[in-house]
Amino acid sequence: MFQNLTAAPDDPILGLNEKFKQDQRSGKVNLIVGVYQDESGEIPEFQAVAEARRRLAGPHKANYLPIEGDPAYGTLATQLILGSDAPRMAQGAWVAAQTLGGTGGLRVVADFLARCQVVQTVWHTNPTWVNHQAIFQAAGLQTAAFPYLDAAGKGLDFTAMMAALEQIPTGQAVLIHGCCHNPTGVDPTPAQWQEIVTLLKQRQLLPILDCAYQGFGAGLEADALACRLVSEQIDEAVIIQSFSKNFSLYNQRVGAAIFLTKSQAEAQVLRSQVKAAIRANYSNPPQHGAAIVRTVLGDSELRGSWQAELEDMRQRIATLRQRFAASLREKCAVDFSHISQQAGMFSFSGLTPEQVTRLRDEFGVYFVGNGRMNVAGLNESNLEPTTRAIAAVVNSVVPDTVPANA
Numbered sequence: 001m002f003q004n005l006t007a008a009p010d011d012p013i014l015g016l017n018e019k020f021k022q023d024q025r026s027g028k029v030n031l032i033v034g035v036y037q038d039e040s041g042e043i044p045e046f047q048a049v050a051e052a053r054r055r056l057a058g059p060h061k062a063n064y065l066p067i068e069g070d071p072a073y074g075t076l077a078t079q080l081i082l083g084s085d086a087p088r089m090a091q092g093a094w095v096a097a098q099t100l101g102g103t104g105g106l107r108v109v110a111d112f113l114a115r116c117q118v119v120q121t122v123w124h125t126n127p128t129w130v131n132h133q134a135i136f137q138a139a140g141l142q143t144a145a146f147p148y149l150d151a152a153g154k155g156l157d158f159t160a161m162m163a164a165l166e167q168i169p170t171g172q173a174v175l176i177h178g179c180c181h182n183p184t185g186v187d188p189t190p191a192q193w194q195e196i197v198t199l200l201k202q203r204q205l206l207p208i209l210d211c212a213y214q215g216f217g218a219g220l221e222a223d224a225l226a227c228r229l230v231s232e233q234i235d236e237a238v239i240i241q242s243f244s245k246n247f248s249l250y251n252q253r254v255g256a257a258i259f260l261t262k263s264q265a266e267a268q269v270l271r272s273q274v275k276a277a278i279r280a281n282y283s284n285p286p287q288h289g290a291a292i293v294r295t296v297l298g299d300s301e302l303r304g305s306w307q308a309e310l311e312d313m314r315q316r317i318a319t320l321r322q323r324f325a326a327s328l329r330e331k332c333a334v335d336f337s338h339i340s341q342q343a344g345m346f347s348f349s350g351l352t353p354e355q356v357t358r359l360r361d362e363f364g365v366y367f368v369g370n371g372r373m374n375v376a377g378l379n380e381s382n383l384e385p386t387t388r389a390i391a392a393v394v395n396s397v398v399p400d401t402v403p404a405n406a
């Protein structure tokens, strides 16, 4: 039965990461996967997370969680994105499910939309996170793209995006990145967000906001702006959260799917359908990662410590962006100033697939094939060699100093 199978293509990001691991060159630079790394290239543990783990150590509790996960976690996660005094929460017009990371949250949303025939098509930005289409299609939904980037591939084409959103048939879903757009790092301004929300409401489109990087863009509260505008102005919407990046809990798989409804009564019916979708998938979520997040968010001292460390990370990325753009400006004939204006971990560098291949093969500097880079993969020791390698490729001359990783 299995002999006629053909191999599925490697995941464009995780497959490349495997190649990076096998690369024997000592000065290789990994700008591929969306993981925050500190100055030494390590994934740091938040002090608040370490303390929460200590507090949680004790007799093992092995019973299943409820299908929708820990309710206290769901409340804290929803308050984090909507604000602790969100009127919608007081009204009970919301449902939160603890999910297996942001990916698991997207899949719960997709299964729910498909099984209840809420929408047929999910419209997404072009480009978008590589896994978005696959997740919604796997649930049986159609996907379609609307324009996002300008012709130079460096900024938002707001006019083209709004014109395309106008044309989407009423009653379909629009998947947008709540902040720190992946892969481009290009986000709408606050005023543009308001226009987008007004249009979605007018056209009766269902907003699905994917928030995997809250705290990495303009700040923890500022990054929640789009979700809060939607929650305040649109009756029905969906938000997906991931705590992989902003709690550094990548392998714990902690996320949430939050559904906003017109009323508490509708929330109750919707909850039953979300539970049915989860039951047929993984039955109920694991407990440890969500317990860590609940412990941190539920304790003012730990929460303050977590927030301060997250802010340090955000500022470090912003500084890296400035330094990287300045170093490229000195060395390159090509304009990379957009890198200093983008938000979050990622930048669309504007490098062509051929240039990306040369950087990998000749210099051991790894970008995703579409030119996306993880700015948080840069540090004191690899920033200059990386910009020299980029200069060598885009200026097409041999650099005067050979990079350490050549």
Ligand SMILES: Cc1ncc(COP(=O)(O)O)c(C=O)c1O
Binding pocket: 034, 100, 101, 102, 103, 104, 129, 177, 182, 210, 211, 212, 242, 243, 244, 254, 255
């Ligand atoms: C836009 C976006 N959504 C969702 C996810 C998935 O998050 P998680 O790793 O928590 O599944 C990512 C991760 O890279 C992402 O960039």
